[in-house]
Amino acid sequence: MRCSHCLVNFHDNWLPGTFYRRNQPTGWTYHTAACPACERLTIVIENDDGEQRIVEPISTSRGPISNFVPSEISIDYTEACNVLPISPKASAALARRCLQNILNTFGYKAKDLAKQVDALINETDPKKALPIGLHETIDAIRNFGNFSAHPIDEKTTLQVIDVEAEEAEWCLEILKELFEHFYERPAIAAQKKAALDAKLAAAGKPPSK
Ligand SMILES: [Zn+2]
Incomplete structure (x- = not known):
């Protein structure tokens, strides 16, 4: 299986172990496995009906978040990831708020989230337009009835609505890609340009366009 902490495969x-009550086994057991790569524990408990639940880690890592993503944005995302296994509704509410904050920051303002997403999809400035793959994924938002059927405005930003676990999971994947589009790629491009301009300046030439 894969280690849910670092996503590296490890052999089982x-x-x-067994949970006891007054020196008698309760029927509840646990299994622990240490990851050889990151040395962190995975802990599974099993009740007397044989139902298993992973209690550590609470959620599967989605990999590190880029340092270029501001903390007020990444906090909502991280919390949305952490609560996903316990409450897809809460996760989706946090993910939507995170999405809305990003869209507000980049000037896609509208009365509700569905319209903000429309504005993003219809972006005509080639410098700002979404790459094709991401455009298609975001466009699929329209296919999730709940997403557009429940307009989200300032008053209802953290409103909890019925969602499927997959929809909540999907929101998180979109966010991860948007982080790249809005924060990581532009920041890396700016760094490269600055490095190039420094070289040009050293050679007595004007900065790049
Ligand atoms: Zn690991």
């Missing part, structure tokens, strides 16, 4: 090296 589970150690079993």
Whole structure:
């Protein structure tokens, strides 16, 4: 299986354990496995009906968030990831707020989130337009009935609405891609340009366009 902390594959090296009450086994057991790569524990508990639940880590890592994403944005995203296994509704509400904050920051303002997403999809400035793959993914938002059926404005930003777990998960994936589009790629491009301009300046030439 894959380690949910670092996403590296590891061989199952589970150690079993039992929960006792007054020196008698309760029927509840646990299994722990340490990841050889990151050394962190995965802990699974099993009840007397054989139902299993992973209690550590609470959620699967989606990989690190770029340092270029401002903390007020990444906080909502991280929390949305963490609560996903417990409450897809809460996760989706946080993910939507995060999405709305990004769109507000970049000037896609509208009365509700669905219209803001429309504005993003219809962006005509080639410098700002979404790459094709991401454009198609975001366009699929329209296919999630709940997403557009429940307009989200300032008053209802954290409104909890019915969502499927997959929809909540999908929101998080979109966010991860938007982080790249809005924060990471432009920041890296700016760094490269600055480095180039420094070289040009050293050679006595004007900065690049
Ligand atoms: Zn690991």
